[in-house]
Amino acid sequence: xxxxxxxxxxxxxxxxxxxxxxxxxxxxxxxxxxxxxxxxxxxxxxxxxxxxxxxxxxxxxxxxxxxxxxxxxxxxxxxxxxxxxxxxxxxxxxxxxxxxxxxxxxxxxxxxxxxxxxxxxxxxxxxxxxxxxxxxxxxxxxxxxxxxxxxxxxxxxxxxxxxxxxxxxxxxxxxxxxxxxxxxxxxxxx
Numbered sequence: 001x002x003x004x005x006x007x008x009x010x011x012x013x014x015x016x017x018x019x020x021x022x023x024x025x026x027x028x029x030x031x032x033x034x035x036x037x038x039x040x041x042x043x044x045x046x047x048x049x050x051x052x053x054x055x056x057x058x059x060x061x062x063x064x065x066x067x068x069x070x071x072x073x074x075x076x077x078x079x080x081x082x083x084x085x086x087x088x089x090x091x092x093x094x095x096x097x098x099x100x101x102x103x104x105x106x107x108x109x110x111x112x113x114x115x116x117x118x119x120x121x122x123x124x125x126x127x128x129x130x131x132x133x134x135x136x137x138x139x140x141x142x143x144x145x146x147x148x149x150x151x152x153x154x155x156x157x158x159x160x161x162x163x164x165x166x167x168x169x170x171x172x173x174x175x176x177x178x179x180x181x182x183x184x185x186x187x188x189x190x
Contacts, residue, residue, distance in 0.1 A: 008046070009060070011036045016057045020103045023110045024054050024118060055121055061103045062125035066132055079136045080185040083153060087177055090157055094164030094173075102161040104129075109162075130154045149183070156180055 018027050018035040029050055033040055047053040069086055076082030093099060100106075104122050111119035130150050137146035156177055164173060178186050 006038065006042075011038060011046070012053070012056050012060050015053050016061050016103065019054055019057055020061075020100045020106070023106060024050075025110065051118060054118060058104065058107065058118075058122055058125055062128060065102075065104075066129060069129065069132055073132075073136045078185070079140050080183075082136070083133070084184050084186055087156070087160070090160050091164065091170055091174060094160055095170055099164075101164075102157075105158055105161045126154065152181060 014036045015032060018031060022031065027050070029040065029043075032050060032053065033043060036043065038046070043053065047056065068089070072086050072089065073079060073082035076085055104126050107122040108119065108126065111122070130153075133153050134146045134150035137149050141149065159176075160173060163169070177184075
């Protein structure tokens with residue numbers, strides 16, 4: 001059997017971009033073939049089907065996001081400041097002209113009424129992100145408080161991801177974060 005002549009992560013990254021723009025249901029196999037540059041047979045041989053490729057795309061996307069969050073929290077002076085920096089990152093992303101929200105959140109919204117395996121897979125990836133926040137919070141708070149605060153962080157991130165596309169609302173969103181998460185050490189307002 002011949003060895004694949006492509007970079008698997010590059011193909012998955014191209015699929016991420018397509019699914020991120022069009023959603024799972026809005027991305028046909030013809031679009032997947034065009035976006036990845038692979039022939040249909042190679043796609044099916046390497047990934048099985050569109051659903052399997054989508055799961056790999058969600059996994060890669062989630063792990064990239066988790067790595068970014070960990071990097072921010074690991075380099076911050078303390079957990080609270082790291083969380084504030086992460087919110088600033090999310091706000092910055094929301095202000096970009098090519099903003100596409102969050103692939104995991106979009107998947108949850110797209111597939112919510114279907115309740116299928118892909119919906120549950122995306123939900124599991126979001127729980128992994130929440131668990132990362134909880135893990136870091138447990139450095140400073142008890143388990144129960146850390147769990148509630150991690151959930152609150154996720155709710156606020158969801159809100160930004162869905163509402164944050166309104167670039168003119170960034171200051172209002174930032175103030176809403178301060179109101180909704182008063183326990184975080186927000187920088188002094190100028």
